[in-house]
Amino acid sequence: MTDTDHSRAAETKAMTCPCGKAAPCAGSRPSNGAGTENANTGPTLPDTTSETREEFGGIKAQIPETDAPDEILQRANSREWDNAFALCSGGKDSTAALHHTYRNAEFPLDGIIFIDTNIGLHESKEYVQNLGEKFDLPVHIADTRNKADRYRERIEKYGFAGPTRQSHRFEYICNKDKPLQKFLTGFEGQSLLISGATRQESDARYEAVSADGIEQDGTRTFVSPLARWTQSDVDDYLNEHGVEVSEVTELLESSGDCLCGAYADRYLELSQLREHYRYLHTYIQSLEARVIDAARNDELLKDQYSSCSGFRGSLLHTDHTGYPVR
Structure with missing residues (x-):
C-alpha cells in the first residue's frame, strides 16, 4: 500500500460515524471512546422538510401579539385617570383613533387636543376643529412654548433637522411634547391621551408602542387603540364608516401639522407645498x-445640536460647513 493509500484510509477512518457511514449522520452522536455517546454536541440544522423548520431561529414567535383596539380601550378604562382627551393631528391614523374611541370606548372623551407646532398648515387645524363640531367635543389648541423652543428661533441657531432619530426626537419634544405638557398643567390628576400611533407605521414606532398599546409617562397615560392596525386597516375603517379625511392628507399623504423637515424629502415636500400651499412654501x-x-456668518451652534443639518429635510448630513439650502 502506497503512502497515498495510507493517507486516504486514515482520512476515511477519521470521518467514519459510529453508525459505520463515512460522514456523520443526523441521527447519531460521536463516541467519546468509552463506548458511550457525548452528551454535549454542537447544534445541527433541521432537515428542510422538518416541521420544526419554521421555528428555527424564529424571533417573531417570541414577540407578544399586539392587542385588539377594544382590549386596549378596556384596559385603559380600568386604570385610574381624571380626564380623557384624543390627540388629533388631522392625519388618518389619529382621526381613525378618535372616531373608534368615540364610538366604542366605555368612557366619554373630555375633548380633542390639537398641537400647534408653529410649522404646520392652517388647514390641518381647521380640519380638526371641524371634527370637534361633528363629535360635539371641545377642541383645545396646545400652542404655548418658551421662545427658545419656537421653530424659527431654533433653526436660526441650530439649522434644520437632519435625517436622524436624535434630531427627529429634538423636533418632537420642542414642537409637540412641551406644548402638550404645558397644556395639561391646566388639568388636575391623571390624563388619558388617545393616540393614533400604530406599531406597523415604522420600526421606530414598533419599538415605541408596546404590545398592550399603553404607555405611562408621569401623569400622562398614552393609549394607542389602533396599535396593531396597518395602514390598510386604517383606510378600510375610514371608508367603511364614511369618515371624510382632510384635503391635506389627500394631497400630501401626511397630516401637515408638522413640516419641520426631519426625515423629509426636500424636493418632493417643497414642490407639493409650492403647488398646493404656497404660503407655507414661501x-x-x-x-x-x-x-x-x-x-x-458662522453663527450656527454646531456642538449643541450635532444631529441637525443645514439642509432642511435633506438626505445629506453636514456639520454646517457649506451653505444650508432646501
Whole structure:
C-alpha cells in the first residue's frame, strides 16, 4: 500500500460515524471512546422538510401579539385617570383613533387636543376643529412654548433637522411634547391621551408602542387603540364608516401639522407645498434664507445640536460647513 493509500484510509477512518457511514449522520452522536455517546454536541440544522423548520431561529414567535383596539380601550378604562382627551393631528391614523374611541370606548372623551407646532398648515387645524363640531367635543389648541423652543428661533441657531432619530426626537419634544405638557398643567390628576400611533407605521414606532398599546409617562397615560392596525386597516375603517379625511392628507399623504423637515424629502415636500400651499412654501424659503445667513456668518451652534443639518429635510448630513439650502 502506497503512502497515498495510507493517507486516504486514515482520512476515511477519521470521518467514519459510529453508525459505520463515512460522514456523520443526523441521527447519531460521536463516541467519546468509552463506548458511550457525548452528551454535549454542537447544534445541527433541521432537515428542510422538518416541521420544526419554521421555528428555527424564529424571533417573531417570541414577540407578544399586539392587542385588539377594544382590549386596549378596556384596559385603559380600568386604570385610574381624571380626564380623557384624543390627540388629533388631522392625519388618518389619529382621526381613525378618535372616531373608534368615540364610538366604542366605555368612557366619554373630555375633548380633542390639537398641537400647534408653529410649522404646520392652517388647514390641518381647521380640519380638526371641524371634527370637534361633528363629535360635539371641545377642541383645545396646545400652542404655548418658551421662545427658545419656537421653530424659527431654533433653526436660526441650530439649522434644520437632519435625517436622524436624535434630531427627529429634538423636533418632537420642542414642537409637540412641551406644548402638550404645558397644556395639561391646566388639568388636575391623571390624563388619558388617545393616540393614533400604530406599531406597523415604522420600526421606530414598533419599538415605541408596546404590545398592550399603553404607555405611562408621569401623569400622562398614552393609549394607542389602533396599535396593531396597518395602514390598510386604517383606510378600510375610514371608508367603511364614511369618515371624510382632510384635503391635506389627500394631497400630501401626511397630516401637515408638522413640516419641520426631519426625515423629509426636500424636493418632493417643497414642490407639493409650492403647488398646493404656497404660503407655507414661501415661509419656509424665508427661513432658509435666514439659516444661510447664519451659516455664512458662522453663527450656527454646531456642538449643541450635532444631529441637525443645514439642509432642511435633506438626505445629506453636514456639520454646517457649506451653505444650508432646501
